[in-house]
Amino acid sequence: MRPLNGRPLIRKSATEPRWYEITLESLVLSRRRMTGMLAGTAAAAMLPGSAAAGLQSDDTLTPEGLVTAYNNFYEFGLDKTDPAENAHQLTTSPWTVEIAGEAKKTGTFSIEDVLKGIAVEERIYRFRCVEAWSMVVPWMGVPLAKVLAKFEPTGNAKYVEFTTLKRPKEMPGQRAFGAGIEWPYVEGLRMDEAMHPLVIMVTGLYGKPLPKQNGAPWRLMVPWKYGFKSGKSIVKIRFTERQPRTSWNVLAPNEYGFFANVNPAVDHPRWSQARERRLPSTLFAPNWRETLPFNGYADEVASLYSGMDLRRFY
Numbered sequence: 001m002r003p004l005n006g007r008p009l010i011r012k013s014a015t016e017p018r019w020y021e022i023t024l025e026s027l028v029l030s031r032r033r034m035t036g037m038l039a040g041t042a043a044a045a046m047l048p049g050s051a052a053a054g055l056q057s058d059d060t061l062t063p064e065g066l067v068t069a070y071n072n073f074y075e076f077g078l079d080k081t082d083p084a085e086n087a088h089q090l091t092t093s094p095w096t097v098e099i100a101g102e103a104k105k106t107g108t109f110s111i112e113d114v115l116k117g118i119a120v121e122e123r124i125y126r127f128r129c130v131e132a133w134s135m136v137v138p139w140m141g142v143p144l145a146k147v148l149a150k151f152e153p154t155g156n157a158k159y160v161e162f163t164t165l166k167r168p169k170e171m172p173g174q175r176a177f178g179a180g181i182e183w184p185y186v187e188g189l190r191m192d193e194a195m196h197p198l199v200i201m202v203t204g205l206y207g208k209p210l211p212k213q214n215g216a217p218w219r220l221m222v223p224w225k226y227g228f229k230s231g232k233s234i235v236k237i238r239f240t241e242r243q244p245r246t247s248w249n250v251l252a253p254n255e256y257g258f259f260a261n262v263n264p265a266v267d268h269p270r271w272s273q274a275r276e277r278r279l280p281s282t283l284f285a286p287n288w289r290e291t292l293p294f295n296g297y298a299d300e301v302a303s304l305y306s307g308m309d310l311r312r313f314y
Contacts, residue, residue: 053123053198053297053300054125054126054198054223054224054295054296054297054299054300055124055126055136055296056296059124059126059136060136061124061136061137061138062135062136062137062278062279062280063280064205064206066135066279066280067135067137067205067206067214068084068205068211068213068214069081069084069213070084070279071083071084071213071214072129072227072228073087073173073213073214073215073232074173074181074185075164075165075171075173075174075183075185075232075233076171076172076173076213077172077173077176078173078176082173083212083213083214084213086171086172086173086213087211087212087213087216088212089170089171089172090165090167090170090171090212090216090233091167091170092212092216092217092233093217094110095110095111095217095235096108096109096110096111096235097109097110097111097114097234097235097236097237098235098236098237098238099151099236099237099238100236100237100238100239101157101161101238101239101240102153102154102156102157102239102240102241103151103152103153103154103157103239104151104152104153104154105150105151105152106151111217111218114147114150115142115147115201115203115218118142118143118146118147119142120140120141120142120203120204121140121141121142121143121200122138122139122140123138123139123140123141123200123221123223124136124137124138124139125137125139125198125221125223126223126295126296127221127223127227127230128226128227128262128276128291128295129226129227129228130226130227130228130256130260130268130273131271132271132272132273132275132276132277132291133276133277133278133279133281134276134277134278134279135278135279136278137205138205138206138207139200139202139204139205139221140202140203140204140205140207141200141201141202141203141204141218141221142200142201142203143197143199143200143201144194144195144199144200144201144220145194145195145196145197145199147201147237148160148194148195148237148239151237151239153191153239154239156239156241157191157239157240157241158190158191158240158241158242158243159188159189159190159191159239159240159241159242159243159244160188160189160191160194160237160238160239160240161186161187161188161236161237161238161239161240161244162186162187162188162189162220162231162234162236162237163184163185163186163231163234163235163236163237163238164184164185164186164187164231164232164233164234164235165184165233165234165235166183166184168183180251181247181248181251182247182250182251184235185231185232185247186231186244186245186246186247187220187228187229187230187231187244187246187247188240188243188244188246188258189222189229190243190304191239192304193222193304196300196301196304198222198223198224198297198300198301199220199221199222199223200220200221201218201219201220201221201234202214202215202218202219202220202221203217203218214232215231215232215233216233217233218233218234219231219232219233219234220232220234223295223297224261224262224294224295224296224297224298224300224301225259225260225261225262225295226260226261226262228248228256228260229260243258246258254269255268255269255270257313257314258313259305259310259313259314260314261294261305261310261314262291262292262293262294262295263293263294263310263314264290264291264292264293265293265310265311266310266311266314273291274290274291275288275289275290275291276288276289276290276291
């Protein structure tokens with residue numbers, strides 16, 4: 001894995017500090033501090049939107065080296081080590097975001113302008129992959145609700161669609177088979193989901209700018225859903241009245257539902273979701289545990305789906 005050399009992912013000049021450099025510097029986290037946030041039941045039972053909402057007393061941080069070296073980012077290859085090996089090719093400066101659809105303010109904006117004035121927050125969240133492995137990661141980012149509010153969505157905005165970067169010259173997975181996905185990768189949320197205080201746009205982890213292999217310069221994080229809902233390296237946000245056609249749901253609708261809420265009672269057609277393997281885990285020291293409904297955030301988000309058949313709307 002190639003080091004980041006401590007350089008920010010976006011820089012306009014060699015001398016002018018950017019907003020995220022100043023903010024991230026003030027939020028540098030030591031392992032002792034982060035571990036302390038998880039100690040005891042009081043920290044594990046924080047209110048929605050707080051740093052450790054929904055966490056359990058045995059949720060310990062996944063080692064940073066594992067978080068940055070083992071992940072799904074098919075734009076860089078199908079193997080879970082491919083992103084760390086190939087993402088150095090990605091150019092993240094400058095970075096612009098297109099805002100479109102049912103909103104009063106639309107157009108193309110620099111990421112600095114999109115995030116200006118929104119404070120970065122610390123969040124320790126479980127990340128649960130549909131392949132039945134999970135991590136506990138100290139994310140840093142901005143509430144998605146505050147980002148979306150800047151563009152004043154209209155009453156017709158029932159969903160939010162997120163489109164990720166398509167750049168085959170820098171993303172070798174897009175030049176290959178790429179799991180059969182039609183690029184660019186698209187995901188979406190219902191508006192009430194997107195506005196929930198647990199949802200953030202991640203700009204860093206472990207007190208550092210977000211690594212390219214983890215979705216730099218920013219990515220979505222919806223902690224109660226399977227990981228494929230949290231798109232990386234987002235370049236477009238569109239407000240829409242109709243449910244978006246999302247990549248995995250289009251490719252394999254019987255395997256990947258639009259909602260993708262973590263539900264141990266609904267199996268993937270090719271494996272059970274009742275248990276998960278918390279990383280790190282080895283053949284001789286497996287770390288299996290029971291999967292929690294809504295990934296452990298049921299107290300915070302179950303009301304969003306009141307009256308819905310969660311086996312049908314999976």
